Amino acid sequence: MKLTGAEIVLRCLQEEGVDTVFGYPGGAVLHIYDALFNQDRVRHVLVRHEQGAIHAAEGYAQATGKVGVGLVTSGPGATNAVTGLATAHMDSVPMVVISGQVPTALIGNDAFQEADTVGITRPCTKHNFLVKDVAELATTLKKAFYIAASGRPGPVVVDIPKDVSAAECEFEYPEEVHLRSYNPTIKGHSGQIKKAVQLLRSAERPMVYTGGGVVLGDAAEELTELVRKFGFPITNTLMGLGGYPGDDPQFVGMLGMHGTYEANMGITHCDVLLAIGARFDDRVTGKIERFAPHAKIIHVDIDPSSISKNVEVDVPIVGHVQSVLADLNQVADKMGTGDPDRLQPWWEQINEWRGRDCLAYDRESRRIKPQYVLEKLYEVSGGNAIVTSDVGQHQMWAAQFYHFKRPRQWLNSGGLGTMGYGFPAALGAQMAYPDAAVVCVTGEGSIQMNIQELSTAKQYRLPVKILNLNNGYLGMVRQWQELFYDNRYAESYVDALPDFVALAEAYGFKGLRTDNPADVEGLLREGLAHDGLVFMDLIVDPEENVYPMVPAGAGLDEMVLV
Amino acid sequence: MRRVISVLLENEAGALSRVAGLFSARGYNIEGLSVAPTDDPEVSRMTIVTTGDEQIIEQIIKQLRKLIEVIRVTDLTEGVHVEREMVLLKLRAETGEDRAEIKRIADIYRSRIIDVTDASYTLEVTGDGQKVEALLELFDASQVVEVVRTGTIAIGRGAGGM
Numbered sequence A: 001m002k003l004t005g006a007e008i009v010l011r012c013l014q015e016e017g018v019d020t021v022f023g024y025p026g027g028a029v030l031h032i033y034d035a036l037f038n039q040d041r042v043r044h045v046l047v048r049h050e051q052g053a054i055h056a057a058e059g060y061a062q063a064t065g066k067v068g069v070g071l072v073t074s075g076p077g078a079t080n081a082v083t084g085l086a087t088a089h090m091d092s093v094p095m096v097v098i099s100g101q102v103p104t105a106l107i108g109n110d111a112f113q114e115a116d117t118v119g120i121t122r123p124c125t126k127h128n129f130l131v132k133d134v135a136e137l138a139t140t141l142k143k144a145f146y147i148a149a150s151g152r153p154g155p156v157v158v159d160i161p162k163d164v165s166a167a168e169c170e171f172e173y174p175e176e177v178h179l180r181s182y183n184p185t186i187k188g189h190s191g192q193i194k195k196a197v198q199l200l201r202s203a204e205r206p207m208v209y210t211g212g213g214v215v216l217g218d219a220a221e222e223l224t225e226l227v228r229k230f231g232f233p234i235t236n237t238l239m240g241l242g243g244y245p246g247d248d249p250q251f252v253g254m255l256g257m258h259g260t261y262e263a264n265m266g267i268t269h270c271d272v273l274l275a276i277g278a279r280f281d282d283r284v285t286g287k288i289e290r291f292a293p294h295a296k297i298i299h300v301d302i303d304p305s306s307i308s309k310n311v312e313v314d315v316p317i318v319g320h321v322q323s324v325l326a327d328l329n330q331v332a333d334k335m336g337t338g339d340p341d342r343l344q345p346w347w348e349q350i351n352e353w354r355g356r357d358c359l360a361y362d363r364e365s366r367r368i369k370p371q372y373v374l375e376k377l378y379e380v381s382g383g384n385a386i387v388t389s390d391v392g393q394h395q396m397w398a399a400q401f402y403h404f405k406r407p408r409q410w411l412n413s414g415g416l417g418t419m420g421y422g423f424p425a426a427l428g429a430q431m432a433y434p435d436a437a438v439v440c441v442t443g444e445g446s447i448q449m450n451i452q453e454l455s456t457a458k459q460y461r462l463p464v465k466i467l468n469l470n471n472g473y474l475g476m477v478r479q480w481q482e483l484f485y486d487n488r489y490a491e492s493y494v495d496a497l498p499d500f501v502a503l504a505e506a507y508g509f510k511g512l513r514t515d516n517p518a519d520v521e522g523l524l525r526e527g528l529a530h531d532g533l534v535f536m537d538l539i540v541d542p543e544e545n546v547y548p549m550v551p552a553g554a555g556l557d558e559m560v561l562v
Numbered sequence B: 001m002r003r004v005i006s007v008l009l010e011n012e013a014g015a016l017s018r019v020a021g022l023f024s025a026r027g028y029n030i031e032g033l034s035v036a037p038t039d040d041p042e043v044s045r046m047t048i049v050t051t052g053d054e055q056i057i058e059q060i061i062k063q064l065r066k067l068i069e070v071i072r073v074t075d076l077t078e079g080v081h082v083e084r085e086m087v088l089l090k091l092r093a094e095t096g097e098d099r100a101e102i103k104r105i106a107d108i109y110r111s112r113i114i115d116v117t118d119a120s121y122t123l124e125v126t127g128d129g130q131k132v133e134a135l136l137e138l139f140d141a142s143q144v145v146e147v148v149r150t151g152t153i154a155i156g157r158g159a160g161g162m
């Protein structure tokens, strides 16, 4: 039986096991929306802005590990999706975004709502396709899902002209696709793995540093086994939080620009550094010459181009982190993990650094300290909430004070740093886990970047808990201006804020507000216990700063402490 | 360091701009670029001449391999290889003296005259970069009407293919 291109799209989504698509309709995708209407296996979430659709799909993908799917129309629909694609690309989130395109005969003619979608999205996707023939549609979608989810994951755009979604063709979904030019390495080189274990078992001042790759590669279990086996200290990047239990004594906190004293000092003084699924990003390394200067570095990553890109490494291992970690565990069991006593002085040193209590803040203040709010959130939610964040100070405090216990519990835009990510991502995560507590930690600047999605939350009754750390400033910008621009707060004061409680109520949601530290815990309990969406507007100390802080261009050991 | 990198890639719309886009996005140099289909019409060969230190060249090669449509990448400069470039050179040739001189030079460089008018000669010359440069240096700007270069192509020596 022949199907139209639009019907083929839906059949492919069904074959891929896609249950949720986030999107927004328009002329070029009308056939596809019609096909969507005529089936009931794939549900569609109508957002209020295409950027929201892509972030929601991202949140869904990051929370579940499945491929997130977006659907947008041509021209402005596709250009609105670009920020989301770039965000997903930087954080290696598996996504397939289907965009409508003007009919093939009009491509290149500056037709109504035409944009060169494959041209625009080429640098911010893992790959993209323009489908010019309906006969190639099914195979192309199969390839898109395969590319998005395999190797180092990432977003893939499939651009479908309107006539292609109307044309008819026999439907057959390929069982698998083979691309001669794309074969990610899974298994790590056994010689390199032995070399790595040798280094690890003789290390006297070891550090383990892991990133988003461990979360994306579902390798938390293997990582935890390895780290416990060796008894090493471990630090995570912003994207890597949850890859190792944040409440474990071997965990020394996040590293990097706003990392802990113990993590950053540990990196600076270690003799062997095991980096896994991390990419030595500049926010992590600080001044590159001062990053782990005494260490032999082992680097495990699925992407060969991540290795020795920023920092020269001694033992590169290309492979899937889960597979490589399993092999490392196996070889370590055979070869032994070395004498545990040798680590004693190192742990003493680390504990001394810990004693510096670098995350301390004023607990006597009459103003609400944002750190306190996050500490209480951790307590009140039992450390079990799925937390998304936007970008700014609140993001760093969430990373520092919420001790993520498991992977996929912490969703945020680490690579691109996209304000506006947090709320739609929370909607996506809530779609995936309707019964979970999903908290969006945000600021009054960021939340307003995609606040229109309140309407989406209303339509789908998504009980997301918004925690707005309202400092009245674009706080992270203000902090830099205070520290590096002599207190000249150029355009970082968010004047004319709406009454967020009234705004929430206008949508029929619950709104809560306080500026009193004594009320914080009660408010959080009330908010989290509510069975619908809550907007918790916490008026916090307007001039609190995030510390420790490694100034841009300085080394990790040159951080500013309070 | 100058490097000649040979790339086999799927002959698909967009593949060329992916490679070009990679170089511009990451700030790598392209000194020469030539592309054409191979004996297999589904595969194109691209020869890229670039410069950079060892670390940059390593990144360029890794980043090229990361592109989904790229099948194989080889740094030809690592082994023995042959380079060729073709140049079409249109020269002012109005006086008898000029015309004789150009013909002499063309002979020495084993270059062919492929177009003649009463005011110009067009030469075709093939060789490695050095030969081509040497020839071009013989003529001063006032004599040269136009220079068209293919950019370098290259192949490894020996019986094996890429």
Ligand SMILES: Cc1ncc(C[n+]2csc(CCOP(=O)(O)OP(=O)(O)O)c2C)c(N)n1
Pocket (backbone or CB within 6 Å): A390, A391, A392, A393, A394, A395, A417, A418, A419, A420, A442, A443, A444, A445, A446, A447, A469, A471, A473, A474, A475, A476, A477
């Ligand atoms: C889309 C976008 N625009 C600009 C920035 C630059 N930026 C980084 S943090 C920040 C301030 C965020 O303010 P707010 O959301 O109120 O959070 P706070 O830092 O006060 O916690 C800005 C403007 C960004 N990251 N993303």
